[in-house]
Amino acid sequence: MNATSNDQRTAILAAIRRGLGRGALPADQSMMLHARLTAHPRQIIPARVARDHAGLVDLFIANATREFATIDRIEDRTALPEAIATYLRAQNLPMELAIAPHPTLESIDWSANPLLTTRFGRAAPSDMVSVQAGFAGIAETGTLMLPSGPGTPTTLNLLPDTEIVVLDTAAIVGPYEDAFDNLRQAGAMPRNVMLVTGPSRSADIERTLELGAHGPRRLHIVLVGADDRQGA
Amino acid sequence: MLNTSPDFKDNVRHAMADAGLQKALDRAKKPFALSRANAVAGLPEFEALRETAKGIKNHTIAHLDYYLEAFTSQVESKGGQVHWCRTAEDARNAVLGICQRVGARTATKGKSMISEEIGLNDFLAEQGIEPIETDLGEYILQLRNEAPSHIIGPAFHLNREDWEESFRAAHTHLPADRIFAEKRDIQAEARAVLREKFLAADVGITGANFLIAETGTSIIVTNEGNGDLTQTLPRVHIVLASLEKVVPTIEDTLSLLRVLARSATGQEFSVYTTFSTGPKRPGDLDGPEEYHVVLLDNGRSNMVGSAFQDMLRCIRCSACMNHCPVYLTVGGHAYGSMYSGPMGSVLTPAIFGADQAHLLPSASTFCGKCESVCPMKIPLTGMMRHWRERAFERNLSPATGRYGIGVWGFFARRPALYRAVTRIASWSLGLAGRKRGSFRALPLAGAWTRDRDMPAPEGETFFARYAREQRSR
Numbered sequence: 112m113n114a115t116s117n118d119q120r121t122a123i124l125a126a127i128r129r130g131l132g133r134g135a136l137p138a139d140q141s142m143m144l145h146a147r148l149t150a151h152p153r154q155i156i157p158a159r160v161a162r163d164h165a166g167l168v169d170l171f172i173a174n175a176t177r178e179f180a181t182i183d184r185i186e187d188r189t190a191l192p193e194a195i196a197t198y199l200r201a202q203n204l205p206m207e208l209a210i211a212p213h214p215t216l217e218s219i220d221w222s223a224n225p226l227l228t229t230r231f232g233r234a235a236p237s238d239m240v241s242v243q244a245g246f247a248g249i250a251e252t253g254t255l256m257l258p259s260g261p262g263t264p265t266t267l268n269l270l271p272d273t274e275i276v277v278l279d280t281a282a283i284v285g286p287y288e289d290a291f292d293n294l295r296q297a298g299a300m301p302r303n304v305m306l307v308t309g310p311s312r313s314a315d316i317e318r319t320l321e322l323g324a325h326g327p328r329r330l331h332i333v334l335v336g337a338d339d340r341q342g343a
Numbered sequence: 344m345l346n347t348s349p350d351f352k353d354n355v356r357h358a359m360a361d362a363g364l365q366k367a368l369d370r371a372k373k374p375f376a377l378s379r380a381n382a383v384a385g386l387p388e389f390e391a392l393r394e395t396a397k398g399i400k401n402h403t404i405a406h407l408d409y410y411l412e413a414f415t416s417q418v419e420s421k422g423g424q425v426h427w428c429r430t431a432e433d434a435r436n437a438v439l440g441i442c443q444r445v446g447a448r449t450a451t452k453g454k455s456m457i458s459e460e461i462g463l464n465d466f467l468a469e470q471g472i473e474p475i476e477t478d479l480g481e482y483i484l485q486l487r488n489e490a491p492s493h494i495i496g497p498a499f500h501l502n503r504e505d506w507e508e509s510f511r512a513a514h515t516h517l518p519a520d521r522i523f524a525e526k527r528d529i530q531a532e533a534r535a536v537l538r539e540k541f542l543a544a545d546v547g548i549t550g551a552n553f554l555i556a557e558t559g560t561s562i563i564v565t566n567e568g569n570g571d572l573t574q575t576l577p578r579v580h581i582v583l584a585s586l587e588k589v590v591p592t593i594e595d596t597l598s599l600l601r602v603l604a605r606s607a608t609g610q611e612f613s614v615y616t617t618f619s620t621g622p623k624r625p626g627d628l629d630g631p632e633e634y635h636v637v638l639l640d641n642g643r644s645n646m647v648g649s650a651f652q653d654m655l656r657c658i659r660c661s662a663c664m665n666h667c668p669v670y671l672t673v674g675g676h677a678y679g680s681m682y683s684g685p686m687g688s689v690l691t692p693a694i695f696g697a698d699q700a701h702l703l704p705s706a707s708t709f710c711g712k713c714e715s716v717c718p719m720k721i722p723l724t725g726m727m728r729h730w731r732e733r734a735f736e737r738n739l740s741p742a743t744g745r746y747g748i749g750v751w752g753f754f755a756r757r758p759a760l761y762r763a764v765t766r767i768a769s770w771s772l773g774l775a776g777r778k779r780g781s782f783r784a785l786p787l788a789g790a791w792t793r794d795r796d797m798p799a800p801e802g803e804t805f806f807a808r809y810a811r812e813q814r815s816r
Contacts, residue, residue, distance in 0.1 A: 116437075120415075120427040123586065123640045127408045130647030136409055144409050144591075148557045151592035154395045157388050157601075174611070212628075233628040236542055252612040261626035265575050269568055287597045300558045302630050303575070304618040311568040312614060313530060315480040315496065317503050318371060321527045324479060325534055325541075326568025326615070 153288050160251050160285030165338040167250040171283045172334075174253025178309030179322060180330040184280070188215070188335055192224035195275060198331055199240065204273055209234050213244035213262035216277065233264035234271055241267040245278035245332070246297075247290035252308055255332065256290045259303035268305055274327040276307075280334045347679030348691060351702040354677035364674050367500045375665035378609025379716065386605065396602050397720045399595045400656035407647060410556040410589045411638070417559025421621030423634035431461035434639045438463060438548070438581055441635055442472050445579055447545035453563060453570030454478040455550030456494055456659065457583040457639055459681035460694065463548075474548075475540045477569040479533055486513045492675030494682065495607055495661045500674050503529070537569070547573040547631065551584035552658070553599065554636070557592040558620055561636060564603065566614045574619060580631035582619070585639045587655040599658055602718035606660040642694045650729050654689050656719040661686075663713035663723060669706045678703055685713035685723040692730055701739040704730035765804050773802025 128134055136144070160167065172182050185194050199206055210216050212231040221229045234241055244263055247256040255276055259265045268274060284290050287306070294304065311326030322328045347354055358364055383389045403410055415425040428434040434457070442450060450467060452458060452474055464474040464485070476485040480498035484491060486509045491497030506529050511519065514536055523529050549570050551561040561582045563570040574580045590596045604610045623630035646652055664670040664684025675683035680691040680700065688703040704727040713723045734740045735748070754761040776782055776799025784792045791797070803811075 115433075116426050116428075119429045119433060119640075122429055123427055123644050124408050124411070126640070126644035127411075127647050130644060130649065130652070131405065131408070132648060136406065140406075141409060144406055144413075148413065148591055151557060151594045153594050154399075154598045155388050155392055157386060159386075178614075236538070254612055254616075259627060259630060260624075261628065264628040265571070266629045269571050269575060287600075288594060291593050291597075300560065300618075300620045302620055302622070302624050302627060304620075305571065306612070306616040306618075308610075308612045308614050308616075310614070311566070313479045313567045314608075315478070315483075315498055316506055316526045316529055317367075318374060318496075318499065319526050321530050323527075323534070324530060324567035324569070325477065325537065325572055 156286045156288065157251060162285075164281075164283070167285050168280055168283050168334070168338050171248045171250040171253055174250065175248075175255075175309065175332060176253070178253055179312075180253065180309050180332055182332050182334065184334045186336070188219055188277075189223070191219055191277065191333065191335070192221050192227055194333055195242065196224045196226055198275070202273070202329070205239050207238075208240050208242050208275075209238040209267060209271065210242040211244045211263050211267055216242060216244055234266035234269070236270055238271045240273045240275065241271040241327075242275045242277060243267045245276040246282065247293055248278050248283040248332070248334075249285075249287050249290050249306070250283055251286050254287070254306050254308045256294070257305045257307055258294060258301040259305075260301055265303050265305065268307065269326050272323070272327060273329040273331065274310075275331045275333060277333050277335060280336045280338055283334075348695070348700040348703060349679070351677065351679060351706065354679060355673045355706075358673040358677040361674075363502055363505070364500050364676075367502060368671055368674055371496075371499055371665075372671050375671075379606060379662060379665065380609075382605035382609040382611060385611065386601070389602065389605065392598060392602050393718050393720055395598050396658075396718055397656060399590065399598060400658075400719060403590060403595075404587070404647065404652060404655050407586070407589070410591055411586055413556040414554050414559055414589050415638075417556065418621065418634075418636055419559075421559050421634075423559065423621040423636065425636045425638055428637060428639050429641075431639070431641050434461045434583070434637050434641070435463060435466045437635075437637045438583075439467065439470055439472075441579060441581060441633075442467070442546055443470075445545060445633070447472055447579070449473045449475060449540065449544045450546040450548050450581075451475045451477050451541055451544040451573045451577065452481070453547070453549035453565065453573040454481050454495075454497065455548065455583045456491075456681055457550055457585055458548065459491060460585075460641065461583075461639065463583070472546075475537070475544065477537050477541065477573055478565075479530065479567060479569070482533060482537065483509055486510075490676065491681060492683070493661060493664065494659050494686075500676070541572045541576050544573075544577045546579045546581060547575075547577040548581045548583060549574050551582050551588050551636075552603070553596050554584055554589045555591075555593060555596055555618075556589055558618075560593075560618045560620045562596065562616065562618055564600070564613045564616050566608075566610075568615055571615055571617055574617075574631065575629060578631060579633040580619065580622075580635070582634075582636045583639065584636060585641065585643055587643055587657075603658055603660055606662040606716065606718040646693055651689065651693050651726055653721050654686070654693065654726060656721055657686055657690070658719060659686075660718060662716040662718065666712045666716050668708055668710060668712070673706075678706070685727065686721075689721075689723055689726045689730065697730065697733055697737065698739060701730065701734040704728075704734070705740075762804070762806055766807065769800045769804045770802050773800045775799070777802075 313324035670684040781796040
């Protein structure tokens with residue numbers, strides 16, 4: 112920070128404190144605020160997520176579908192190449208995939224389906240279809256949590272026309288708060304966390320909703336495994 | 344930057360005669376209210392959440408100094424930088440300094456009201472850095488050299504033919520005889536043109552819906568994904584945020600997000616709600632190498648402790664303007680400020696001075712609809728009334744109005760005289776208008792009767808009638 116910015120910081124803080132009619136906070140009050148930041152208490156959680164895990168999966172699917180995402184369900188990861196190939200064929204899309212270099216996706220035998228060509232890494236501007244590893248599904252609004260990291264590049268969520276997100280059914284939670292708690296447990300706050308609810312859209316032209324504004328125009332979610340919480 | 348708020352009266356006259364604008368307003372009116380009402384009905388906790396949201400922001404503002412410093416140290420600990428800026432000029436220079444240091448030629452931009460407030464685009468262009476708006480609505484406004492007319496639907500005042508005309512004029516590299524059969528063809532063209540710009544930009548500039556003190560995170564909420572491309576592809580990400588955007592924790596932010604989209608577009612949640620924390624990490628394959636937050640004051644610290652402190656709770660959802668009979672009649676441009684509708688009528692004088700914008704708080708029928716839909720329960724009408732009082736005290740309001748209020752005040756303080764005069768006026772007007780039942784024109788009220796007839800009074804005042812009916816009981 113340069114000297115000018117430091118002066119401005121001092122001036123702004125002084126003006127705020129003048130308005131609040133006090134000086135800098137006494138240590139005990141700072142401690143209380145710090146404790147609140149550390150505890151990050153929850154507020155109201157909508158009652159709609161008060162259901163068992165199978166109920167949350169149903170809610171997630173219903174909400175995501177309403178927001179124009181499509182859903183597929185498979186028993187286990189070995190079925191993924193075939194499921195993706197079937198989806199792409201039905202949509203008349205190219206069989207070339209840009210895949211997140213995530214252990215759960217790298218460990219799959221993609222050659223099981225000879226029609227698919229695959230490349231692992233971030234998205235290139237020419238990529239038409241991406242496959243991303245989802246971290247959580249939030250049933251409350253049918254929202255995916257997609258954190259960035261070496262195995263989950265953000266560009267896969269943005270550049271291709273079609274994004275396919277692979278998510279463990281067990282990773283579906285009720286409210287946003289549960290997803291963030293799981294994220295905290297996984298380590299430090301990632302550089303980028305996208306909460307994605309359906310494909311990109313805009314209503315800027317005469318308030319008519321059109322999909323595919325700048326991001327993907329199709330969002331396809333493949334849920335892997337049964338409803339129970341095992342392996343979560 | 345503020346342009347035409349002092350000309351509010353003329354602006355209103357033009358707006359009401361603008362057929363294209365009126366068509367756009369008619370199209371928006373019902374959906375604005377209906378989509379919010381549906382979203383609110385879908386969440387039984389909504390009313391309780393409004394109270395929670397208000398409490399979170401009140402707590403934050405009461406400790407704003409603490410949370411801004413906490414936010415700053417979190418950003419710094421993650422390798423980012425916060426630039427504290429007292430004025431619009433300081434903020435412009437902070438952005439320019441970063442752009443010049445990295446040798447930027449173009450900067451893509453996500454939608455940012457702070458950018459409008461500080462007049463960033465013209466400034467960058469003057470300095471040889473090309474700013475490129477990427478939100479669909481902001482993009483066409485940049486092509487047309489127009490200001491946004493709504494804080495979240497900046498181009499909602501335009502009609503389809505305006506889009507086609509502007510795109511044909513701007514995208515001359517495409518065949519002139521191409522056909523826009525559907526609205527989606529217009530959108531597809533913008534997507535293709537802007538994709539090239541995203542990939543070539545040196546700097547990406549976004550706004551922020553919230554800043555989280557707990558983690559040093561900035562948040563953008565969009566539907567298009569343009570903000571995400573803006574902040575992910577270039578080497579440098581600059582966040583423009585005013586200081587009241589800070590919120591303590593992720594959980595606090597989630598409560599605000601639950602009311603934001605529902606109040607704004609009537610969605611349960613926007614398509615992209617993205618949390619950005621610092622620059623690219625070791626091992627990351629994408630993301631910016633530099634992360635800067637330009638933290639703008641521009642008059643807000645002076646609102647703390649003032650009659651307008653509650654306005655700092657505003658989360659820019661636009662519910663107030665979407666439900667305002669004045670806004671829905673004249674549109675956003677008439678206000679002459681990037682902040683329009685009830686929230687703009689309160690905020691504009693606070694930022695740009697009452698001498699510039701004292702007419703805006705008068706643009707209200709005080710129907711109170713804005714307050715009833717505000718997710719943050721901001722007392723908008725009370726604050727507009729407060730601005731009116733200040734304008735009166737400072738002799739800013741027009742002489743005829745002041746004279747009229749003075750005359751009324753003289754009689755109102757003398758009840759017996761007041762009743763006598765109104766009795767005579769009511770009786771004579773009732774007599775004069777008995778035949779037609781209304782007046783086409785009245786002396787001293789020419790402006791009022793130009794657009795409507797004045798119904799003739801029945802001849803008896805309310806007081807007289809009340810007294811008579813009491814007697815006859």
